[in-house]
Amino acid sequence: MSAAGSARRRGEASLQAIAHEVLTRPEAGLRLAVSRLDRRRFLQLTGLAGGGLMLAFSLRPAGAATAPARETVGAETLAPSAYLRISTEGIVIHATQPECGQGVKTAMPMIIAEELDAAWSEVEVRQSWISETDFGRQFAGGSTGIPRVWLPMRRAGAVARVMLVAAAAEHWGVAAEDCTTADSHVLHASSGRRVAYVALADAAARLPVPDAERVALKPREAFRLLGTRVTGVDNTALVTGQPLFGSDQQLPGMRHAAYVKCPAIGGRVRSANLDVIRALPGIDSAFVLEGNGDLTELKPGIAIVGRDTWAVMQAREALEVEWDETSAARDDWAETLAEARRLTDSQGAERLADQGDLDAALAGATTTVEAIYSYAFVAHAQLEPQTCTAWYHADEGRIELWAPTQTPQRAVSNVAGLLDLDESAITLHQLRMGGGFGRRLVNDPVCEAAAIARRIDGPVKLQWTREDDMHHDYLRAGGFHALKGGLDAEGRAVAWQNHFITFTADGRNPVFGGNLRPNEDLGHLIANFRLERTQLPWASPCGFWRAPGASVFAFALQGFLHELSTAAGRDHLEFLLEILGEPRWLEPDNTWALHTGRAADVLKLAAEQAGWGRSLPEGRALGLAFYFSHAAHVAQVAEVSVEDGQRIRVHEVTVACDVGPIVNLSGAENQSEGSVIDGLSAMAGQKLTHERGRVRESNFDRYPLLRLPQAPRVSTHFIQSDWSPSGLGEPVLPPVAPAVCNAVYTACGRRIRQLPISEQGFRLI
Amino acid sequence: MSTLRLEVNGRDHALEDIPEDMPLLWVLRDRLGLVGTRYGCGIAECGACTVHLGGSPVRACQVPAHAAAGQAVTTIEGLARPDGRLHPLQQAWIDHDVAQCGYCQSGQLMSAAALLARNPAPSDSDIDTALAGNLCRCGTYLRIRRAIHDAAARLAEVGT
Ligand code: FES
Numbered sequence: 001m002s003a004a005g006s007a008r009r010r011g012e013a014s015l016q017a018i019a020h021e022v023l024t025r026p027e028a029g030l031r032l033a034v035s036r037l038d039r040r041r042f043l044q045l046t047g048l049a050g051g052g053l054m055l056a057f058s059l060r061p062a063g064a065a066t067a068p069a070r071e072t073v074g075a076e077t078l079a080p081s082a083y084l085r086i087s088t089e090g091i092v093i094h095a096t097q098p099e100c101g102q103g104v105k106t107a108m109p110m111i112i113a114e115e116l117d118a119a120w121s122e123v124e125v126r127q128s129w130i131s132e133t134d135f136g137r138q139f140a141g142g143s144t145g146i147p148r149v150w151l152p153m154r155r156a157g158a159v160a161r162v163m164l165v166a167a168a169a170e171h172w173g174v175a176a177e178d179c180t181t182a183d184s185h186v187l188h189a190s191s192g193r194r195v196a197y198v199a200l201a202d203a204a205a206r207l208p209v210p211d212a213e214r215v216a217l218k219p220r221e222a223f224r225l226l227g228t229r230v231t232g233v234d235n236t237a238l239v240t241g242q243p244l245f246g247s248d249q250q251l252p253g254m255r256h257a258a259y260v261k262c263p264a265i266g267g268r269v270r271s272a273n274l275d276v277i278r279a280l281p282g283i284d285s286a287f288v289l290e291g292n293g294d295l296t297e298l299k300p301g302i303a304i305v306g307r308d309t310w311a312v313m314q315a316r317e318a319l320e321v322e323w324d325e326t327s328a329a330r331d332d333w334a335e336t337l338a339e340a341r342r343l344t345d346s347q348g349a350e351r352l353a354d355q356g357d358l359d360a361a362l363a364g365a366t367t368t369v370e371a372i373y374s375y376a377f378v379a380h381a382q383l384e385p386q387t388c389t390a391w392y393h394a395d396e397g398r399i400e401l402w403a404p405t406q407t408p409q410r411a412v413s414n415v416a417g418l419l420d421l422d423e424s425a426i427t428l429h430q431l432r433m434g435g436g437f438g439r440r441l442v443n444d445p446v447c448e449a450a451a452i453a454r455r456i457d458g459p460v461k462l463q464w465t466r467e468d469d470m471h472h473d474y475l476r477a478g479g480f481h482a483l484k485g486g487l488d489a490e491g492r493a494v495a496w497q498n499h500f501i502t503f504t505a506d507g508r509n510p511v512f513g514g515n516l517r518p519n520e521d522l523g524h525l526i527a528n529f530r531l532e533r534t535q536l537p538w539a540s541p542c543g544f545w546r547a548p549g550a551s552v553f554a555f556a557l558q559g560f561l562h563e564l565s566t567a568a569g570r571d572h573l574e575f576l577l578e579i580l581g582e583p584r585w586l587e588p589d590n591t592w593a594l595h596t597g598r599a600a601d602v603l604k605l606a607a608e609q610a611g612w613g614r615s616l617p618e619g620r621a622l623g624l625a626f627y628f629s630h631a632a633h634v635a636q637v638a639e640v641s642v643e644d645g646q647r648i649r650v651h652e653v654t655v656a657c658d659v660g661p662i663v664n665l666s667g668a669e670n671q672s673e674g675s676v677i678d679g680l681s682a683m684a685g686q687k688l689t690h691e692r693g694r695v696r697e698s699n700f701d702r703y704p705l706l707r708l709p710q711a712p713r714v715s716t717h718f719i720q721s722d723w724s725p726s727g728l729g730e731p732v733l734p735p736v737a738p739a740v741c742n743a744v745y746t747a748c749g750r751r752i753r754q755l756p757i758s759e760q761g762f763r764l765i
Numbered sequence: 766m767s768t769l770r771l772e773v774n775g776r777d778h779a780l781e782d783i784p785e786d787m788p789l790l791w792v793l794r795d796r797l798g799l800v801g802t803r804y805g806c807g808i809a810e811c812g813a814c815t816v817h818l819g820g821s822p823v824r825a826c827q828v829p830a831h832a833a834a835g836q837a838v839t840t841i842e843g844l845a846r847p848d849g850r851l852h853p854l855q856q857a858w859i860d861h862d863v864a865q866c867g868y869c870q871s872g873q874l875m876s877a878a879a880l881l882a883r884n885p886a887p888s889d890s891d892i893d894t895a896l897a898g899n900l901c902r903c904g905t906y907l908r909i910r911r912a913i914h915d916a917a918a919r920l921a922e923v924g925t
C-alpha cells in the first residue's frame with residue numbers, strides 16, 4: 001500500500017471515529033423529559049428534611065471529592081459538581097462545551113441557572129477546563145449539545161438548589177419544604193425571611209450531596225429563565241474587540257508560524273529552498289515535517305517560523321517547493337461530472353432499498369416524472385482561518401495548547417499520539433472559534449501547531465491563510481440524484497426511485513455526508529420505493545459541513561417532490577401532508593426519528609404564517625419545503641421574485657420549527673436566521689472546482705458568501721412541544737434551498753436542479 | 766526602514782523595523798497587540814479588518830502601515846468613548862444580541878460607525894451599501910440592520 005493510500009485510509013478511519021462520536025445520541029429514554037409534575041408536588045419533592053420525603057444521599061461530602069484538580073475549592077464554596085461554584089464571591093457557572101457561535105456558552109449555563117433558581121444577572125459564566133471525568137465528553141457537533149447536557153445540567157442546578165434550601169432550613173429551624181427559592185435567594189414565606197445563596201454557600205457546602213438522579217426537576221410551567229431571550233455572555237467583550245478567539249492569543253515572546261502543504265492532498269515535500277527562506281528578514285527557522293500518516297492530523301509540509309504573521313507570509317511568497325505527488329489526490333471535477341452524468345442513465349451499483357413493486361408501479365403510473373439533481377463540493381469558509389497556539393515546555397516534557405476546536409478532548413488525544421506524550425502532559429485551553437460549522441471537529445491545525453512547537457523554544461502561533469483554509473478543508477461532498485416518480489390517475493404519488501451517486505475514499509463506504517439512508521429519503525413513505533447507490537472514487541477528504549448530508553439531500557428530494565405535485569396539478573402543501581399520512585413515529589421508540597405529526601404541524605404552521613395560497617403579482621411566488629434532521633422538524637416558506645428569468649430576490653423566509661422546548665429564544669432565533677442566510681449563501685454561488693487534485697478557488701473573490709444586501713427577512717415560529725429539546729445549529733439549513741428553488745419554479749417556470757444555482761445562470765440579488 | 770510613528774486610538778507609537786509594505790493589519794495585531802481587528806481574507810473581500818483612518822473606513826489588510834502615518838487610526842478597541850462609555854452601536858449590538866461567533870463583528874461595527882458618522886439616519890439601502898463589504902458567515906445581517914437603526918435612533922434622542 002502506498003504511503004498516501006495508507007494516510008488516506010487512516011484519515012478516513014479518523015473521520016469515521018469523529019462521526020461516531022458526534023452522532024452518538026444522548027440517552028434514548030428521553031421521551032417526555034419535561035416532567036409533568038405539578039407545582040405543588042414539585043415543591044414537596046424538593047423539600048429536604050422533615051416532611052418524610054427521603055432523598056437519597058450519597059456519602060460523598062461536597063467540595064472535597066468533587067473538587068476539580070485544577071481548582072481548589074474550600075469548605076466555604078458550594079461545589080456539588082464541577083458545573084458550578086457558589087461562595088461569598090458570587091455564583092459561577094462553567095460553560096463546558098466549545099463555543100463556535102452556536103450560543104452554548106450562554107444557553108447551557110442558563111439550564112443550570114434555571115434549576116438553581118439563580119438570578120441570571122448575578123451569574124458569572126466562565127469557560128471550563130477540559131475533563132471527561134468532570135463533564136463527560138466535551139465537543140460541539142451534530143446539534144447534540146443541548147440534548148446531551150439537558151438532564152445533567154438541570155440536575156447540577158437542582159442539586160445545588162436543594163442543598164441551599166437545606167442549609168437555610170437548618171439555619172432557620174424550619175422545614176425545608178416550607179422554603180422556596182427565587183432570584184438566588186431562599187425564602188421562608190410564613191416568616192418573611194430571606195437569605196442569599198452566597199451567604200448560605202459555606203453552610204450548604206458542609207451538607208451531603210443528594211443523588212443527582214433523584215432530585216426533582218422543575219416542571220416546565222415553572223421555568224422562568226428558559227425560553228426567554230437572553231443576550232450572549234461574551235457580547236460586551238466581542239463588541240469592544242477583546243481577545244477571545246483562537247487567533248487573538250498572545251504570549252510573551254510568542255513566534256508566528258505558517259505551515260505550507262502540498263496543494264494536492266497527500267503530496268510530500270521532495271525539496272525546497274529552505275536556506276533562502278531562513279535568510280529572509282524576520283524569519284527564525286524553516287523546516288520540513290514528515291507528517292504522521294493521518295490526513296486528519298499532520299500532513300507533510302514546511303513550517304516557517306518568524307517574528308510576525310506578515311514576515312512569515314512574505315517568506316511563503318519566496319518559497320519554492322518541489323512536491324512529490326506520486327500518491328497525492330488527483331480529483332478532477334470536470335471528469336467526475338462527465339462520469340456521473342454517464343451513470344445517471346444506468347442502474348446503481350448497489351440497491352439499498354426496494355419496497356413494493358417499483359417497476360410495475362412506474363409502468364402503471366398515469367404520469368411519470370424524471371429529473372437529475374446535483375450539487376457541487378463546497379468548503380466551510382468559517383470567517384476565522386484555522387489557527388492554534390502551542391508552547392512546548394521542554395524541561396517539563398509537557399505542552400500547552402490554546403485551541404479553537406469543536407473537539408477539545410479529541411485534540412488532546414490527537415496531540416498525545418502525535419508527540420508520544422501522556423495526555424496528562426497536555427493542557428488545552430478552550431478558545432472561542434470564529435465559526436465552526438463542522439470544520440473544527442478535525443484537529444489538523446492543533447496537530448500542526450503542536451508539531452511545530454515541539455521543534456522550537458517558546459510559544460508559537462500557527463496562522464493559516466484564507467487560501468490554506470480553502471485548499472485544506474474537509475469538504476461537503478458533492479452528489480447526484482437521478483430521480484423517477486410516478487403518479488396515479490388521482491395525482492397521488494405511487495412510485496419513487498432514487499439513484500444516488502456519491503463518493504468513496506476507501507473504496508467501501510461512502511464519504512461522510514454522502515451516506516443517504518433509505519429512511520432519510522422521504523420517498524420511502526411512498527408504497528413503491530427504490531434507492532440505489534453508485535460510489536465514485538474521491539481522494540480529497542470530505543468531512544462535516546453544517547447538517548451533513550441533509551443540507552444537500554433536502555435540495556434534491558424536496559425539489560423533486562415539488563416536481564411531482566406540480567405534475568399532478570396539486571397544491572404542494574396538501575400533497576406533502578398526504579404523503580406524511582397519519583401522525584406516527586416512523587421508527588417507534590426512537591425519538592430521534594421523524595414523527596409525521598410533528599412534520600405536518602410545522603408544515604401547516606409555516607404555511608399559515610407565510611400566507612400560503614395568497615395571490616402574488618406576476619413573477620413573484622411562494623415555495624415550500626420540509627426537512628427532518630438532527631431530531632428537528634423544520635418547514636419553510638420562501639417568498640421570491642424573479643427578474644429577467646434569472647435574477648432572484650428572496651424577500652422573506654418563514655421558518656416553522658419543532659425542537660421541543662427552547663432554551664434561549666434569542667440564541668434560537670439567531671441560529672434560525674443564520675442558517676437561512678448560510679443556506680442561501682451556499683445555494684447561490686459556492687462551489688469548489690478540483691483540477692489535478694487542486695482546489696481552484698482560494699478566497700472570497702471566487703468563493704462568494706452572501707452579503708448584507710442579499711439577506712431576506714426571516715421570521716421564525718417555534719412549536720415548543722413537550723418532547724425533549726434537540727439542537728438547532730444545523731437543522732434549519734436544509735429546507736432553505738428547496739423552498740427557494742420551488743418558489744422560483746412557481747414564479748418563472750424554470751426548474752433549478754443544480755447547486756449552486758449559478759451553474760444554471762441564476763443569481764441572488 | 767525609518768521609525769514609523771502611528772497614532773492609534775489617540776495614543777502615539779514609535780515602531781522600528783516595519784517593512785515598507787507591511788499592512789496596518791499586522792502591525793496592529795502582531796506589533797501593537799490590538800487583536801480586535803481581525804484577519805479573514807487579506808484581499809479586501811471580507812471586511813473583518815475594517816478600521817478608521819482619518820475617520821474613513823479602510824481595510825487594514827490593504828493599507829501599508831507607513832501610509833497610515835500622520836493620520837488618526839481608530840480600531841474597535843478605540844470605538845468606545847474615552848471615558849469608557851460604549852458607542853451607541855456597541856450597546857445596540859449587545860442589546861440585539863447580534864453576534865453569533867462574533868469574529869466579523871469588529872469590522873461590521875467599524876463600518877457601521879463610519880456610516881453613522883456621516884449619515885445619522887441611514888435607510889435600509891444606505892446600510893446595505895455601507896456594509897456590503899463586510900461578510901458574516903454566521904448570517905447575522907438581519908440583526909446588524911436592526912441594531913444600526915436602533916443606534917441611530919438612540920443617537921437622535923440624545924443629540925450628537
Ligand atoms: S482581511 Fe481585510 S478585508 Fe478581509
Ligand code: FES
Nearest residue numbers: 866867869901903
Ligand atoms: S458572527 Fe460569525 S462571522 Fe459574523
